[in-house]
Amino acid sequence: MRIALVAPLAEAVPPKLYGGTERVVSWLSDELVRQGHKVTLFASGGSRTNANLLVCAPESLRLAGIRDHIGSTLHMLRQVRLRAHEFDIIHFHVDLLPQALFHDLAHKSLTTLHGRLDLVDSLPLYAAYPEMPLVSISNSQRKPMPSCSRWLATIPHGLPSQVCPFDRLGGDYLAFLGRISPEKRPDRAIEIAKRAETPLKIAAKVDNADFEYFKTMIEPMLDHPLIEFIGEINEVQKAEFLGNALALLFPIDWPEPFGLVMIESMSAGTPVIAWRQGSVPEVITDGVSGVIVDSMEGAVAAVKTASAMDRREVRAEFETRFTVARMARDYITAYQSLLADIPFPFAVKQQPQRAPLGQVSRQGNGAPAFGAAASG
Amino acid sequence: MRIALVAPLAEAVPPKLYGGTERVVSWLSDELVRQGHKVTLFASGGSRTNANLLVCAPESLRLAGIRDHIGSTLHMLRQVRLRAHEFDIIHFHVDLLPQALFHDLAHKSLTTLHGRLDLVDSLPLYAAYPEMPLVSISNSQRKPMPSCSRWLATIPHGLPSQVCPFDRLGGDYLAFLGRISPEKRPDRAIEIAKRAETPLKIAAKVDNADFEYFKTMIEPMLDHPLIEFIGEINEVQKAEFLGNALALLFPIDWPEPFGLVMIESMSAGTPVIAWRQGSVPEVITDGVSGVIVDSMEGAVAAVKTASAMDRREVRAEFETRFTVARMARDYITAYQSLLADIPFPFAVKQQPQRAPLGQVSRQGNGAPAFGAAASG
Numbered sequence: 001m002r003i004a005l006v007a008p009l010a011e012a013v014p015p016k017l018y019g020g021t022e023r024v025v026s027w028l029s030d031e032l033v034r035q036g037h038k039v040t041l042f043a044s045g046g047s048r049t050n051a052n053l054l055v056c057a058p059e060s061l062r063l064a065g066i067r068d069h070i071g072s073t074l075h076m077l078r079q080v081r082l083r084a085h086e087f088d089i090i091h092f093h094v095d096l097l098p099q100a101l102f103h104d105l106a107h108k109s110l111t112t113l114h115g116r117l118d119l120v121d122s123l124p125l126y127a128a129y130p131e132m133p134l135v136s137i138s139n140s141q142r143k144p145m146p147s148c149s150r151w152l153a154t155i156p157h158g159l160p161s162q163v164c165p166f167d168r169l170g171g172d173y174l175a176f177l178g179r180i181s182p183e184k185r186p187d188r189a190i191e192i193a194k195r196a197e198t199p200l201k202i203a204a205k206v207d208n209a210d211f212e213y214f215k216t217m218i219e220p221m222l223d224h225p226l227i228e229f230i231g232e233i234n235e236v237q238k239a240e241f242l243g244n245a246l247a248l249l250f251p252i253d254w255p256e257p258f259g260l261v262m263i264e265s266m267s268a269g270t271p272v273i274a275w276r277q278g279s280v281p282e283v284i285t286d287g288v289s290g291v292i293v294d295s296m297e298g299a300v301a302a303v304k305t306a307s308a309m310d311r312r313e314v315r316a317e318f319e320t321r322f323t324v325a326r327m328a329r330d331y332i333t334a335y336q337s338l339l340a341d342i343p344f345p346f347a348v349k350q351q352p353q354r355a356p357l358g359q360v361s362r363q364g365n366g367a368p369a370f371g372a373a374a375s376g
Numbered sequence: 377m378r379i380a381l382v383a384p385l386a387e388a389v390p391p392k393l394y395g396g397t398e399r400v401v402s403w404l405s406d407e408l409v410r411q412g413h414k415v416t417l418f419a420s421g422g423s424r425t426n427a428n429l430l431v432c433a434p435e436s437l438r439l440a441g442i443r444d445h446i447g448s449t450l451h452m453l454r455q456v457r458l459r460a461h462e463f464d465i466i467h468f469h470v471d472l473l474p475q476a477l478f479h480d481l482a483h484k485s486l487t488t489l490h491g492r493l494d495l496v497d498s499l500p501l502y503a504a505y506p507e508m509p510l511v512s513i514s515n516s517q518r519k520p521m522p523s524c525s526r527w528l529a530t531i532p533h534g535l536p537s538q539v540c541p542f543d544r545l546g547g548d549y550l551a552f553l554g555r556i557s558p559e560k561r562p563d564r565a566i567e568i569a570k571r572a573e574t575p576l577k578i579a580a581k582v583d584n585a586d587f588e589y590f591k592t593m594i595e596p597m598l599d600h601p602l603i604e605f606i607g608e609i610n611e612v613q614k615a616e617f618l619g620n621a622l623a624l625l626f627p628i629d630w631p632e633p634f635g636l637v638m639i640e641s642m643s644a645g646t647p648v649i650a651w652r653q654g655s656v657p658e659v660i661t662d663g664v665s666g667v668i669v670d671s672m673e674g675a676v677a678a679v680k681t682a683s684a685m686d687r688r689e690v691r692a693e694f695e696t697r698f699t700v701a702r703m704a705r706d707y708i709t710a711y712q713s714l715l716a717d718i719p720f721p722f723a724v725k726q727q728p729q730r731a732p733l734g735q736v737s738r739q740g741n742g743a744p745a746f747g748a749a750a751s752g
Contacts, residue, residue, distance in 0.1 A: 057500070070446070071501035074476040078504040100450040101476055124433070125447035128454040 001335060002038045004087040005029050006080055008094050009057045009072050012046035016060075017232075018179075018205065020260050021114045024157050025093050031160070031328040040087065042076055054079060070097070077101050089335045096122060099129040106131045110152055110338060113137070116257050118144040133338055135331075138279030141257040153334045156283065157258055158327025159318075163235070164267035166315045167243030173199040173228075174303065175245035175270070177238065177261050180218055181210045183254035185275075190221045191296060192249060192273075196303040198226065200249070203241050205232035243268040247290075247306035250274035251299060259283060262290075266318040269311035273302045289317040377711060378414045380463040381405050382456055384470050385433045385448050388422035392436075393608075394555075394581065396636050397490045400533050401469050407536070407704040416463065418452055430455060446473070453477050465711045472498060475505040482507045486528055486714060489513070492633050494520040509714055511707075514655030517633040529710045532659065533634055534703025535694075539611070540643035542691045543619030549575040550679065551621035551646070553614065553637050556594055557586045559630035561651075566597045567672060568625060568649075572679040574602070576625070579617050581608035619644040623666075623682035626650035627675060635659060638666075642694040645687035649678045665693040 005028065011019035014026035025041070029051045032039045039051035044060045047053055056076035061069055073094055084090060084105060092098040092111040102109045110133040123146060126134075130148040139154050174196075176189040186202060193200030202222075206214045222229050233241060242248065248265035256278035263283065265272050272290030274280045284290040288309075291302035381404065387395035390402035401417070405427045408415045415427035420436045423429055432452035437445055449470055460466060460481060468474040468487040478485045486509040499522060502510075506524040515530050550572075552565040562578060569576030578598075582590045598605050609617060618624065624641035632654035639659065641648050648666030650656045660666040664685075667678035 066497045068495075068497040070472055071498035074472065075500035075504040077476065096446055096450065097476075100453065100473075119444075121442045121444040122447035124451035128451040 001332065002040075002086065002088045003032060003335070004040045004042065004080060004083070004090045005032075005051070006076070006090065006092045006094060006098070007041060007043040007047075009044045009061045009069060009076060011044070011060045011062060013041060013043040013049060014047075016046070021093055023260070024114070027158065027160055027163075027324045028328055028331065031158075031324045032331070035325075035328055035332070037332075040083075042080055054083075073097055074101075088339065091331070091335070096125055099125055099132045103129045103132050106133060106150075107341070108339065109133065110135055110334065112155070113141065114257065116255055117141055118255050120144075135334060137258040138282050140255065140278050140282065143255075152338060153330065155327060155330040155334065156322065157260060157263065158322050158324040159260070159263050159267055160324045161267065161319070164239045164242055164264045166267070166269045166311075168269065168311060170246055170270060170311055171244035172246055173201050173244070174273075175242060175248045175265070176200060176202045176204065177241065177248065177265075178204055179210065180204045180206045180214045182213055182217075183252060185251045185253045186218050187221060188251035188253075188275075188296070188299070189249040190218075190224075190227055192251065192299045192303065193226050194224060195296070195300045198246070198303055199228070200226060201228045201230055201241070201245070203230040203233045203238070238264070239268065242270050245270045247303065248272045249299075250280070252277050252280070254278065256280065263318060263322040266290075266314050266322065269315045271306040271309045271311075271314050273299055273306055275299075283322075285317055289314045377708065378416075378462065378464045379408060379711070380416045380418065380456060380459070380466045381408075381427070382452070382466065382468045382470060382474070383417060383419040383423075385420045385437045385445060385452060387420070387436045387438060389417060389419040389425060390423075392422070397469055399636070400490070403534065403536055403700045404704055404707065407534075407700045408707070411701075411704055411708070413708075416459075418456055430459075449473055450477075464715065467707070467711070472501055475501055475508045479505045479508050482509060482526075483717070484715065485509065486511055486710065488531070489517065490633070492631055493517055494631050496520075511710060513634040514658050516631065516654050516658065519631075528714060529706065531703060531706040531710065532698065533636060533639065534698050534700040535636070535639050535643055536700045537643065537695070540615045540618055540640045542643070542645045542687075544645065544687060546622055546646055546687055547620035548622055549577050549620070550649075551618060551624045551641070552576060552578045552580060553617065553624065553641075554580055555586065556580045556582045556590045558589055558593075559628060561627045561629045562594050563597060564627035564629075564651075564672070564675070565625040566594075566600075566603055568627065568675045568679065569602050570600060571672070571676045574622070574679055575604070576602060577604045577606055577617070577621070579606045579609045579614070614640070615644065618646050621646045623679065624648045625675075626656070628653050628656070630654065632656065639694060639698040642666075642690050642698065645691045647682040647685045647687075647690050649675055649682055651675075659698075661693055665690045 005025055007013045007025040008021055011022040013022045015022040029039055029041050029049050033050040041049050041051040042054045042056050044057040045055045046059055056079055057072050061072055090109045098111050112135040126149055127146040133150050133152040135152055136142045136154045174193050176186055178184055180186055242265050248270055250272055252275050258279050262272050266289050272284055274284055274292055276292050276294050281292055284292055286292045291305050293299045293302050381401055383389045383401040384397055387398040389398045391398040405415055405417050405425050409426040417425050417427040418430050418432050420433040421431045422435055432455055433448050437448055466485045471489055474487050488511040502525055503522040509526050509528040511528055512518045512530045513533055550569050552562055554560055556562055618641050624646055626648055628651050634655050638648050642665050648660055650660055650668055652668050652670050657668055660668055662668045667681050669675045669678050
């Protein structure tokens with residue numbers, strides 16, 4: 001299949017540092033090539049890919065110091081438009097603008113929405129262009145969207161197996177990985193560690209926007225023998241950091257649309273202790289790949305539960321549900337169903353979930369069961 | 377002519393408070409109706425107009441608390457698109473997005489750029505859609521734009537004659553009107569007043585973004601018998617505030633694309649003392665409607681020059697060059713030249729300017745002489 005992937009210009013593909021969307025696009029791109037497809041990647045300079053690369057900005061907009069991305073993105077979209085006839089499928093990973101610019105090509109275009117959708121600012125757009133096919137990365141992500149939205153599928157992210165290699169032994173500390181920000185609740189992580197009397201290592205960057213939060217709320221909590229603040233780490237360090245942990249803490253307090261770090265942890269064999277929010281009940285199989293909690297007491301108790309879990313089963317869950325090969329196959333199926341104009345098979349072929357009953361109500365809004373594709 | 381005017385959704389048309397673009401669109405809209413055209417205004421709820429109003433957002437985005445305007449604007453643009461066949465001309469006052477969405481209707485679409493264009497973020501867009509006709513509001517505004525830009529005309533803003541009525545007598549104070557911000561240089565205004573030993577009244581709002589600048593840099597300078605800080609004033613108060621002044625101080629330190637307050641002051645008969653920056657040499661006729669300066673010494677000396685100026689000549693300049701009737705006629709000529717696909721007459725029919733020689737070099741980038749339309 002001749003596939004165009006259109007990446008954000010904010011970072012290179014893959015990104016040098018932070019940039020979840022660009023990482024996913026990078027993995028998807030190379031895997032689609034590996035599976036025999038002809039892939040063209042529209043991305044910023046500095047990108048590296050096995051696909052045919054079309055550079056649409058001299059360097060990543062972050063490096064170029066460009067804060068308003070609209071001009072550069074619209075420039076890229078014109079390049080895409082001029083070559084649209086060369087592709088069977090045009091797959092966008094930039095929110096908003098493709099809806100307005102490619103709706104007349106809705107028969108061969110789709111957009112994966114990578115962000116949270118509970119901010120009202122963008123909703124008028126999706127209501128205005130209901131014919132544009134959308135892919136969500138979790139079912140819970142869809143909830144705030146207009147009822148007229150044309151959902152093609154929910155396709156959870158996938159990860160190449162070697163990014164976070166399986167670690168059979170694990171370690172003795174709890175891990176917190178990501179950004180220091182109020183919605184990620186590093187304060188909860190620290191409290192869990194102290195109450196469970198288990199060491200906690202925090203590997204996290206502090207953005208300028210969150211610097212005050214870090215200085216006033218988090219730094220004062222760090223002065224404790226069980227708590228170690230490591231700061232930002234790179235991809236290689238991350239794999240080791242996760243593999244050597246007893247469990248990953250994911251005590252979020254926002255509607256997380258997916259949460260890549262959960263599947264990175266599962267890939268390493270490390271179970272995840274996560275708050276029941278956003279995508280969590282769809283990503284974590286409670287009692288198998290982690291423990292889903294609703295309270296501080298539950299989270300503290302979960303440390304013991306997690307330490308008794310079979311790390312091979314955690315990895316097995318990853319391999320069944322969250323490899324990049326599965327993600328790429330899901331997208332190919334979605335592309336084919338769009339081109340054939342038939343309902344996406346995910347919508348009818350549901351697989352029994354091992355998740356708690358509470359999860360069922362989270363699959364409303366006409367969304368198919370998450371992970372059902374794994375049965376195909 | 378059947379004309380669509382597409383306004384920003386940020387504020388109602390006209391705006392309840394601040395909002396220069398929405399005010400200009402409001403004046404243009406009603407004047408085009410008065411001149412016998414069939415005008416449809418796309419704008420937010422709460423707008424009042426003599427044109428046919430199409431409400432494209434329930435209320436202004438500021439009132440609705442919507443910070444990211446893309447979704448709502450793209451929603452509006454779809455409404456415009458669906459009715460595009462009903463109009464001879466579609467005239468956009470929202471930057472960026474129409475370039476990408478209406479370039480196939482470039483034979484009947486144009487965009488007036490209302491903002492500064494010296495920020496690199498948007499330039500890739502204008503380079504990507506060079507066929508879209510543009511209108512600048514001063515020649516100096518064009519300088520940073522790609523050479524391929526399709527400039528239809530420079531059309532300076534115009535003002536209904538009654539908004540700031542002519543005041544034959546004027547008064548004895550210097551006026552500073554607008555926002556407190558570093559690029560508007562209220563500090564310079566205060567220093568001019570102190571050195572010229574002339575009272576200064578500052579009628580200005582302080583945005584949240586500039587609150588620290590106001591508290592640390594400006595407030596300490598206010599404690600002086602000659603300086604009076606009035607705060608934000610409404611439209612009615614503004615006319616009186618300008619009319620009662622000896623001169624308006626406009627000591628800017630940024631590439632001002634137009635500067636509505638200069639023509640408001642001229643309308644009241646009050647000369648303008650302005651720094652040679654951005655549009656200033658195009659709006660002010662040195663020695664007639666104000667004094668153009670390059671230094672603090674020049675500005676202090678200009679207070680005396682301005683006080684000796686004939687306020688009737690200042691008003692005459694306004695009536696010749698900056699009425700809303702002239703602006704509307706200019707736009708009709710631009711619309712007609714676009715539809716006829718002939719060069720806009722402004723580009724060939726130049727009128728001798730009373731401005732200093734230095735102004736000529738400011739008319740580069742293929743721009744016609746500013747204000748030349750007044751001869752038509």
